[in-house]
Structure formats: C-alpha cells, structure tokens
Amino acid sequence: MKATDSIPPLRVTPSSWRPPPGALPTVTGTLADLRELVNGGGVVALTGAGMSTESGIPDYRGPDGARRVTPMTIDQFRDEYGARHYWSRAYVGWDRFRAARPNVGHVALAELERRGLVDAVITQNVDGLHQEAGSGTVLELHGTLTTVVCLDCSAVFRREHLQAALGRLNPGFAQVAHAARGSIRPDGDVELPGELVTDFRVAACEDCGGDQLKPDVVFFGESAHRDVVARCFERIESARSLLVLGSSLAVMSGLRFVRRAARMGLPVAIVTNGPTRGDELATLRLTGPLGEVLPALATAADRTT
Template identity: 50%
Template sequence: MLGVCRARCGPARRGATAPAYARRVPSGPRPLAPTYQQRRWTLPPDAVVHHGTVDDAVALLTGRTVTALTGAGISTDSGIPDYRSPDSPPRNPMTYEQFVGDEAFRRHYWARNHVGWQHVRRTHPNAGHRALATLEAAGVVRGVITQNVDLLHEDAGSRHVIDLHGRYDRVVCLTCGRVISREHLAERLTALNPRFLEDVLGERLTVADIEVAPDADAVVEQTSHFVPAPCELCGGVLKPEIVYFGETVPRERVERAYAMVDDADALLVAGTSLTVQSGLRFVRHAATSGKPVVIVNRGETRGDPLATLKIDAGTSETLTALAAALVGG
C-alpha cells in the first residue's frame, strides 16, 4: 500500500478521494492485497519519540501559521469508524484493477456502498473539525490536507481544503468522464433495487446499526443479486470519484498539498497513523524543511520519529484545547 493511495476519482482524472474497501469479496479473483491488520505498521524499538502535552503544543505553535493534515481518526467522533485503530476489523482493500476488471467486484462494491452512503451522508462535523475551522478563520491554519472523503471539514466551515483522496459525493464515468452526484446515483440504484435496503436492514432499525467504513463501505454479505447502474450518457462503468488502492493521487493535487505545507510555519497532523506514503510524504517534507511537526493521534504513527512533538490523545478534545489557547474562546 506504500506509494499508492486509497480512492476518490476515476480514470478521466486519475485520482480523487478515498479507497473502496471491502472486508469480504464475492466469488472470483482473490483480493490482491493483505488486510489492514496485516499492513499495520509498528515503530522500531529504537525509535525516539518526543511525547508532550497540549501546553507543549501551544508553546510550539504560538506565533506560527499551520497547515493541518488529517485522517480517518478525526472523523470517528462523528460516527465514522477509522481503518487502523486496535479495535478496527480487518479489511481487504478493493483495488482499482479489481473494480474496473471484474463485474462481480463492481456489483459487490456498489451494493455495500449503497447501504453505507446512507449513513455517511447523515454524519456531522465534530469538535475537532470545528476547531480547525476556527483556527483557519483566525488566520492560524492556512488550510487542511485531508485523507478523508467525508467532506466534514468543508461542512464545519473550513474553506481551504485539499481532498487528497477525492470525495464520496461524486461519481465519474470511466468511459466518457461525465461526473454526477452520488445522490442522483442513489435514486437510480434504489429504482433498480427497490427492496434492497429493506432486505439488508431486516430487523435493524437504521443503517447506523450496520458496520460502515470511512469510505461508506458497509458490511453486507449478500450482494450477488444487486444491479449496478451504468452511465446514463454512454452506458459506461461508473466509479466513485475517489482514489482507489492501486491508483495514485493526481499530481496537480499533490503539488498543491506540498505548496500548502510550504506556505505555513508548521505542520499539525491529526487522526492518522500515516501508514501510507500518501500522507507520510508531507510529514517528511515538513521535517526536512525544518518546520515543526505536531502529531495528535491515539497510538503510534509512522511519522512519530519525525515529529517535533507527539500527543497521544483524541483529536476532538486536543484540537478544541489548541484552538481555545491559540485564538481564545
């Protein structure tokens, strides 16, 4: 998974927002990648990590402008599970090759996404998202680079956001490049599969009672009868506008992210294990440039040895405390 990212875009633009992950796949080719549990990275025993507190972070960041880099951990308090916390279930990432090359994989993905999307679109920003928006409004945060596809930073009021891996609310045709809203596709999928949601829910009260991953992939076992929707314009294959495992983030987006890091005096990392190169490269870039790096995350991250300061805590309470100290209120 190193050197590639997850998912949110289609071949027309080759990249975009978040990966399509499926814990189980239909009969057919075996998954091409090991589970996230197997991919978890651990710090070498001789690694030096500079742990600290919110007060230490305040002292380090006072008088400095900041670029924020966020991951799935910042959205857990909004009800969206992360990928790599100790209690997260193992997941097999669906690759771009699987999605475009096998109709069974596409059917499996869209069936699960049709369920999970109903949950993710109803989530709301939490205190961590709002704290970063507050810091941006005060001129402390230059912008946010997020590995998430949930758009909660934008919903919280952040104006300068780079959705590194794309966005879950758009769908692209791999043949003609037409982009449509995920809401419009949901209407079509419901029409093609009129009782699917009811059958999946069964006795459960809401979609929230079903396990859902950060990219809106819900744990649904029976998907072989699901009918995906083709492009209305050309009949081509539709794909979420997210960067899948096996795809790369569009170069233009990466360059904008580097420029955002360069534009600030420090880098604040929140809610990501930095396991994949997609996010870690910005931490390396900031550290190499001599910029202070503050990491806020529960548990180890791959960037800990590069951090000027590591705070092992939740993002909501920590970012709220930072905002209160740096801008008041």
Template identity: 55%
Template sequence: MSRNALSASAARPAASLGGPALTAALPELAAQLAGRRTLVLSGAGISTDSGIPDYRSPERLAKPRHPMRYQQFVASEGARQRYWARSAVGWPRVAAAQPNAAHRALARLEARGVMGVITQNVDGLHQAAGSRRVLELHGSLAAVRCLTCRRVSSRRQLQTRLLALNPELALAARAASASAPDGDAEIPEALWACVRVPACTHCGGVLKPDVVFFGENVPAPRVARAYAMLERAEALLVVGSSLTVFSGYRFVVRAVQTGRPVYILNRGPTRGDDAAALKLEAPLGEALPKLAALLAA
C-alpha cells in the same frame, strides 16, 4: 531515506492523555504553533466521533478488512457489483454524518494560524464544519465519475438509481447497524451477487466513486497543489492519521526535508513519530477544542 535523516528532532515519548493530563500538555503544543502558519494533515481518526470508522485505531486493527482495490474494480463486473451493493447499504449513514467537535475546532483555527487542511478523508466533514481551505487528497464520496467520458455526477442521484434497480438494498440499508471505513457496509454475498449497477447516463460507461482507491495514484496536479500548500506553511500538524499510507506520509517527509517542524495528535503510533517535534496521544474531540481555545487566548 534513513531513520536519522527523517528526524526533525529527537522523538519524545508519547503518552495517551485525557482530562487534566491533556490540559497540562497542550500548552506546549499551542506555544509551538502560536504565530506560525500551520498546515493541517488530517486522517480518518478525526471523523470517528462522527460515526465513520477508521482503518488503524487499536479497535479497528483487531478486525482487519480488505478494501476494494482499483485494479479489481475496473477489471471485474462482480467486484463492481460487490462495491456498489455495499456502498448502497452504507451510504445513508455517511451522508447523514455531521461534523464533530474536532472538525469545528479546526474550522475555528483558520483564524488562528491554520492556513489550510489537506485531508485524506472523503467524507466532506471539514467543509461542513466551516473550513474553507480544504484539499481532499483522496477525493470525495459525494461525487461519482464515469471512467469513459470522465463526467462527474452526484452520489445522491446514483443512490436513487441504485435503490430503484435493487429494492432489496433499501431494506438492507434501513437495517444496517454500522458503516465500514470506506463508507460501505458488510453484507452477505447473496445480497450483492445479482445487483444491477447503473451505468453513466451520458455514455453508458462504468461509474466509479470519485475517490482514490487502494492501488490507485493520487492525481499529480492534486499532489502538486498539496505541496504548494506546504511550501507556504511554517509548520505541519498531523491529526488523526497513522501515516501508514505514503500518500499522506510524503508530506511529513517533505516537511522534514525543508526544515518545517512536524507536530502530531493521534491515538496510537504513527509512521511519522520519529520525525515529530512533539507527539501527543489524545482523543481529538477533546484535544483540538482545547488547543483552539489556547490559541485564541
């Protein structure tokens, strides 16, 4: 698809806003959304204020990383040792994360036109904030699936088993100062090379977090559900996503193809900027509560 074909309207220049400047700019967005059934597409940028790092903020791009790919995970026991060791260390911070002001504002907006949220996040914070109509496009870190028997179990239960088999990981988890974007943590190779990884308690198969890894496809029925949500919407609001990954960007493409306006709130450029009827660069923890207040007025 050509750049021109993807443009819903002429792209407007984006400016980083905050304080009085943001307060002055938000009424236009509120006016565009008022009275419209709006579908929200959220990304990692909405959870950074909850202590969960994103992938592509200006700060994160200065320290690029190479996340686990699906093909690596299923093919290599060493890759699975590395993943689960890092996950065991990073999981307590993710499990303890709380919704922030942006999550809570979107939950309030369910009564003001937001008819659902498609989230690319796997942290469960939209639901914790009170949003009821949430589709987790990439799955949830709170669940674990067996690749053999397909049974789903609790990540919290697996954490108990991981630490019982590998007490040294419990010490590392207590000492960890920060999480990585995948809900894991940076640890030295010496700590993960000998890790014992629990197997499925039902069939002995390989356990994988119930999330979509890089290199893995979003299940087709889930994509169909997301498209059905978009079909019922009159506008698409993107919050906290650079739209770099096609699994999220596809909904911007479909919105434009079907004549639905696209609005973007994000820090930094996004792949969909040229398709946006309006784009604001602003901190979400400030912008979304103000937007919610305007739509409630």
C-alpha cells in the same frame, strides 16, 4: 511543460506497516507546547481517519496500528463482481454515512483557520466533514465520496443522483438488506451477504451508457491527482509548521508530506490516539482524542483576526 508534470505519480498502495509491540513516541509534548506552535500561524493540518471516528465513521486501523479493515483495490473494483460488490454495499450504507456530522474536532480546526492560524487542511478523508464544519481551504488528497465519475467518458455526477438511480434499479433491496447489514465501514459501505450482492444491479452512466461508474475517490492501486498533490506540496513549502491529526501515516501518500516538512526543517506536531509511522520525524507528539485536544487548543490559542 506544466508545473504538475514535475510531480511524480503519488500511487496509493496498501501498507503492511505496524508499530512494534509496546512502541512509544520518543518525543512528547503538552497542550501548551502545541498552543505555542499554532500561535506562530502558517499551520498546515494533515488529517486522517482518526479525525472522523468521533463522527461515527470508523478508521481502517485500531489504536495499536493494526489494520481492522482491508480496503478494496482499483483492480478489484474494475472486475464486474467487484463493482457490484462495492455499489451494493455503498447503496445500503450511504444514508448512514451521509448522516455523519462534523464533530467538535472538525469545528475547532475550522475555528483555528478562521482566526488565521491554520492556512490549509490536507485530508486523507473522503467524507467532506471539514467543509461542512466550515474549513475553507481543504485539499482532498484521496478524493470525495460526494461525487461519482465515469471511467469511460469522465462525466461527474452527484452521489445522491446515483443513489436515486440505484434505488430505481433495485426496488426493495434496501429493505431486504436492512436486516443483514453490518456496521458502516471507512469507505461508507457495509458488509452484506454474498447472495444479496449477486442480485444487485449497477447503474450505467447517463452520458455515455458505460458501466464504469466509480466513486470519485482514490482506490488503493490508483494515483492521487497530480494537481491536488502539487497544491499539497505548495502548501507544505509555504508553511511554518505541519500539524498531523488522526493519521497513522501508514500510507505513503500522507507520510511523504511529513518527510518533506521534516527535510525543510519545519516543526512537525502529531496528535493521535496511537503510534504513527512518522513518530521519529515529530518535534512535538501528543496522544489523546482529537475531540478533546482540538477544542482545548482552540480555546487556548490566540485570536489573530
């Protein structure tokens, strides 16, 4: 029996959670409190979409916790039109998505790891910005948009490679779509008119010829990889504290780590711009932009290396 066999499937499902109107955290704190917690070392950070909004990648939810974007499910993607719908929009949005750069919050968190205060980053994001900023131990709970996987033969390709293939199959599509494209979405795609989507050609797998190429991310309705989940739990169980950054914790895939930490008696600090589903579990709660809080924390925190 493998160690991961004891890990139950961590299925990612859409959440209808929304904070009550006017909801306020029952626990608050200051930068000095956060500094004291981080200076204890052994911190595991759990990051969500709010970590990357200052890099130009939007969140699924607004500051009030209300969902602004309805994400695609795996069942929708497996439909022939669904795959075409996704890849046409992702093809147009890819250059802008990849142009996003780590913000000062990413850099500050990487600096805290370099000093030996943060042990690991568990991220719900799929943009790769933590690694680009210099974070060394990053567990991508929901996968990454930088690679593509074939559902038929399990071959893995770089996303840039698929982008070139889509360009060859759809000459001139990007130019036609340029005038119609909307703002970038959390998944790196953009909204396009239906008539453009209908004519888009999806690339086949170069290894097996199958037509089931999928971004290497966890869609709603799928389960996170057991080995990744197991490593996340291992990090929580060896941590001294959990620091939640930019996540509403609306989805259970992130909230369950907060619940595990709370059951273990670990301090749980949450820093976001709005309410979260885990606020009642927090021992320390700060509200503010991560691009301000994290650099200030990195400046104030001890240097241990």
